[in-house]
Amino acid sequence: MKDLEGRVAVITGAGSGIGAAMARRFGGAGMKIVVSDIDLGAAQATVATLAAAGVDAIAVRTDVADPAQVDALADAAYARYGAVHLLCNNAGVVPAGRHRQVWEYPLEDWHWSNDVNFMGVVHGIRSFIPRMLEAGTPGHVVTTASVAGLISSAGSVTYSAAKHAAVRVTEALYAGLIERGAAIGVSLLCPGLVNTRIYESERNRPKTLQPATGTAAESPELAAVADQLYRSAISPETVADQVFEAVIENRFYVLTTSAFDTAIRSRCEALLERRNPQFASVLSLVQSDLHPQEKSS
Ligand SMILES: NC(=O)c1ccc[n+]([C@@H]2O[C@H](COP(=O)([O-])OP(=O)(O)OC[C@H]3O[C@@H](n4cnc5c(N)ncnc54)[C@H](O)[C@@H]3O)[C@@H](O)[C@H]2O)c1
Numbered sequence: 600m601k602d603l604e605g606r607v608a609v610i611t612g613a614g615s616g617i618g619a620a621m622a623r624r625f626g627g628a629g630m631k632i633v634v635s636d637i638d639l640g641a642a643q644a645t646v647a648t649l650a651a652a653g654v655d656a657i658a659v660r661t662d663v664a665d666p667a668q669v670d671a672l673a674d675a676a677y678a679r680y681g682a683v684h685l686l687c688n689n690a691g692v693v694p695a696g697r698h699r700q701v702w703e704y705p706l707e708d709w710h711w712s713n714d715v716n717f718m719g720v721v722h723g724i725r726s727f728i729p730r731m732l733e734a735g736t737p738g739h740v741v742t743t744a745s746v747a748g749l750i751s752s753a754g755s756v757t758y759s760a761a762k763h764a765a766v767r768v769t770e771a772l773y774a775g776l777i778e779r780g781a782a783i784g785v786s787l788l789c790p791g792l793v794n795t796r797i798y799e800s801e802r803n804r805p806k807t808l809q810p811a812t813g814t815a816a817e818s819p820e821l822a823a824v825a826d827q828l829y830r831s832a833i834s835p836e837t838v839a840d841q842v843f844e845a846v847i848e849n850r851f852y853v854l855t856t857s858a859f860d861t862a863i864r865s866r867c868e869a870l871l872e873r874r875n876p877q878f879a880s881v882l883s884l885v886q887s888d889l890h891p892q893e894k895s896s
Pocket residue numbers: 611612613614615616617618635636637638641661662663664689690691692715743744745746789790791792793794795796797798799800803835
C-alpha cells in the first residue's frame with residue numbers, strides 16, 4: 600500500500616512500545632490512527648502525543664482476547680472514519696517465569712498467552728478482514744509475532760508457542776488473500792529484542808488468570824538480567840521504520856535483526872535432513888542479538 604495520506608490505521612497494543620511507535624510513524628505519514636489498548640490511559644497518552652503533532656486519532660479500550668471487544672473496535676473505527684486500510688494486530692504479553700520448563704507452567708499462563716498473542720490476532724482478522732474485503736480498497740495487515748515464533752528452545756514456551764501459531768495464521772492470511780486476488784498486503788513482523796515495557800507484561804494479566812499455584816513473578820536473577828537486556832535493545836522507533844517500509848513495499852517477512860538467522864536455519868536444516876535438532880538457549884541468542892561484534896570476534 601503506497602498511498603497512506605488520509606487513510607486509516609487501527610493499531611492494537613498502541614499504548615506503549617512498538618504499537619505506540621507505529622502509531623507515531625504512520626500518523627506522521629498522514630494517516631488517521633485508531634489507538635487501541637487494554638489500558639485506556641496508555642492509549643489516551645498516545646493519542647495526546649499524536650494530537651500534539653497534528654494527527655487525527657482516537658483512543659479505544661480493547662482487550663484483544665475478547666472477540667466481542669475486537670468487533671466493537673471495528674465498529675468504532677468504521678463509525679468514526681468510515682474505513683480501515685491498515686490493521687496492526689500488535690498487542691502481546693510475555694508471562695513472567697520464563698525460566699520454567701514446559702511441564703512446569705501453570706495453566707493460567709498458557710491461557711493468557713494464547714488468548715492475547717494468538718487469539719488476539721485471530722480476532723483481529725475475523726473482525727476486520729471481511730469489512731476490508733467488502734470495501735475493496737487497497738489495504739494492509741501487520742501481525743506482530745516474534746523471532747520466538749520462528750525458533751525453538753526449552754524456555755519461554757507459553758509465549759513462543761502462541762507466537763508460532765500467530766506466524767502460521769498470518770501465513771494463511773497472506774496465502775488466502777492472494778488466492779482471493781484481494782488488494783490487501785500482509786506483513787509478518789518478527790522482532791528480536793526491543794526496548795519496550797513487554798518485560799512488565801504482568802501489569803496486564805487479568806485477575807481471572809492469576810496462577811492458582813506458584814507465583815507469576817520472575818526469579819530476581821533473571822529479572823535483573825532481562826531488565827538490563829531490554830534497556831540495551833533497539834528502539835521501537837527503529838522497528839516502526841522497518842514496518843513502515845514493509846507496508847510501502849508490500850514485504851511479508853520483517854525480521855528486525857539477523858542475530859537469530861543461524862538458529863532459524865539450523866532448525867529448518869535439521870528438519871529437512873531428518874536429524875535431531877540442537878536448540879541454543881534463548882539467553883545466548885538474545886546476547887548475540889545485542890552484542891553481535893562479540894559473537895563474531
Ligand atoms: N519488546 C520486544 O523485545 C518484543 C520482541 C518480539 C516481539 N514483541 C511483540 O511486540 C508486540 C508489542 O509489544 P511491546 O514490546 O511494544 O510491549 P509493551 O508492553 O511496551 O506494549 C504492549 C501493549 O499491549 C497492551 N496489551 C497487553 N495486553 C493486551 C490485551 N489483552 N489487549 C489489548 N492490548 C493489550 C499493553 O497495555 C501495552 O500497551 C507484542 O506482540 C510483543 O509480543 C516484542
